[in-house]
Structure formats: structure tokens, C-alpha cells
Amino acid sequence: MDFSWALDFPEVHKICTLFQMIELSNPVKYSYKSLNSYLQDGPQCGLVALTMCSGSPNRETVESLCAYAKRKGYTNNGEIFSVNDMAALSQYYLPQIANVEMFDGDLDSAKVREFLLNGGMALVPYDTNKDNSPGLHRGHKAHWAVISGSILTEDGFFVIARHGKAKNVAIWKLKELAQSNSQLLEFSPDRKLHDVEYKLPEGGISGPMGLNKKCVLISFN
Numbered sequence: 446m447d448f449s450w451a452l453d454f455p456e457v458h459k460i461c462t463l464f465q466m467i468e469l470s471n472p473v474k475y476s477y478k479s480l481n482s483y484l485q486d487g488p489q490c491g492l493v494a495l496t497m498c499s500g501s502p503n504r505e506t507v508e509s510l511c512a513y514a515k516r517k518g519y520t521n522n523g524e525i526f527s528v529n530d531m532a533a534l535s536q537y538y539l540p541q542i543a544n545v546e547m548f549d550g551d552l553d554s555a556k557v558r559e560f561l562l563n564g565g566m567a568l569v570p571y572d573t574n575k576d577n578s579p580g581l582h583r584g585h586k587a588h589w590a591v592i593s594g595s596i597l598t599e600d601g602f603f604v605i606a607r608h609g610k611a612k613n614v615a616i617w618k619l620k621e622l623a624q625s626n627s628q629l630l631e632f633s634p635d636r637k638l639h640d641v642e643y644k645l646p647e648g649g650i651s652g653p654m655g656l657n658k659k660c661v662l663i664s665f666n
Contacts, residue, residue, distance in 0.1 A: 450471075456479065469598065475595065480498070481501065482611070485507075491589040493609035517533070524644060531589075532546075532661045535663060544666065549659050552623035567591070570589055571589075572584060573586045580625055584628070587650065591608070592606050594606075606622075
């Protein structure tokens with residue numbers, strides 16, 4: 446296994462070697478922007494993913510962004526269940542040189558692949574398994590990740606992600622992330638039982654302003 450292509454990115458090389466990801470040993474093409482990690486405190490996964498895009502996530506920036514989101518009516522506790530609201534937050538928070546676009550459709554598409562390989566990033570909602578990988582839970586385990594890298598191989602397309610529940614980067618098949626993103630259909634019944642009021646978009650998370658089959662694409666001039 447030859448992961449020499451990743452030597453300039455220690456956090457990526459670590460995952461490739463640790464999990465012996467032989468399928469990534471000789472990529473056809475790749476793109477990656479290194480981001481700093483930050484662990485979320487409470488239901489702040491979307492806000493944390495967004496602050497990671499700037500390269501300097503910390504408690505002060507997350508709390509400041511959360512306060513702004515509350516003032517705008519996007520959230521009650523830090524949660525973001527609307528891609529529209531996430532796009533608006535991105536336009537507010539990121540530098541003016543950032544281009545923010547909402548994407549609606551299958552993530553495993555030529556447009557998204559090309560966008561990522563050309564250095565773009567994406568804020569993606571998905572269902573998380575216990576190991577934080579993309580799962581299929583109908584939206585009950587909705588979580589946010591920022592995609593800052595992509596790897597094209599002869600047999601598949603992979604993305605490099607960070608999120609607020611782990612210090613290490615994650616490497617997933619785009620196909621599996623897309624499948625998870627396309628079944629975000631309902632708010633978790635378990636969360637309804639908690640004595641916490643969450644901010645949901647009109648039509649729910651599967652509606653036109655929700656999360657299902659949507660993400661935010663971010664590029665820098």
C-alpha cells in the first residue's frame with residue numbers, strides 16, 4: 446500500500462494507514478484543504494462544521510455564531526435543521542470572497558464531484574451511525590459534516606470530512622454519504638420526548654426548507 450500522495454496531509458495519511466484503506470493507495474485525482482478540528486458542546490454540529498470552514502473554530506466563534514442564529518430565528522439551542530438557514534449563516538459568517546450555493550439533489554452527481562475535486566467544500570447533513578459514519582436512520586440521527594477533500598480512484602469516489610464529534614478526519618464513500626443525505630425524512634421521535642424545544646423549518650426536515658437531499662456548497666475566489 447502506497448499512501449505517499451497523502452504525506453503532505455498527516456491527518457489524512459494517518460487514517461489511510463490506520464485503517465489500511467488500500468482502495469486509496471493510488472488515486473487518479475484528489476483535492477484537500479486541511480481544517481482544524483473542534484468538538485461540539487450540545488446540539489451545535491452545524492455551527493461547528495461552519496466555523497471549521499474558516500480554519501479557526503473555537504468556543505468564542507461558535508458561541509458568537511449561535512447567538513446570531515438565535516437572533517435571526519434559525520435556532521433555539523444551536524441546532525440547524527434547515528439548509529436554507531445554513532446557507533444564510535454561511536453567507537454571514539464566511540469572508541466576502543466565499544461563494545455560497547445551496548445544492549438540491551443527489552450528492553453523488555457529476556456536479557458535486559467536479560466541485561469538490563476543484564477545491565470546493567460542502568456542508569452536508571446526514572444520519573450518523575455510532576461510529577459517526579453515514580447511516581440510514583430516516584433523519585433520527587441527523588448530523589452535520591464539512592467536506593473539505595475528495596479522492597477519485599479507479600473504482601470509486603471518496604470524501605474527506607470533519608465534524609464536531611471527532612478529532613480525526615473521516616474518509617467516506619460519496620455514494621454512502623449521498624444515500625444518507627437522501628433519506629432525512631423526519632425529526633427524531635426521541636428528541637421530541639426531551640424537555641427541549643427545537644427549531645424546525647416549515648414542512649419539517651424533509652420539506653423544501655429542510656435537510657433532505659440538500660447541502661451547502663462553498664468555494665473561495
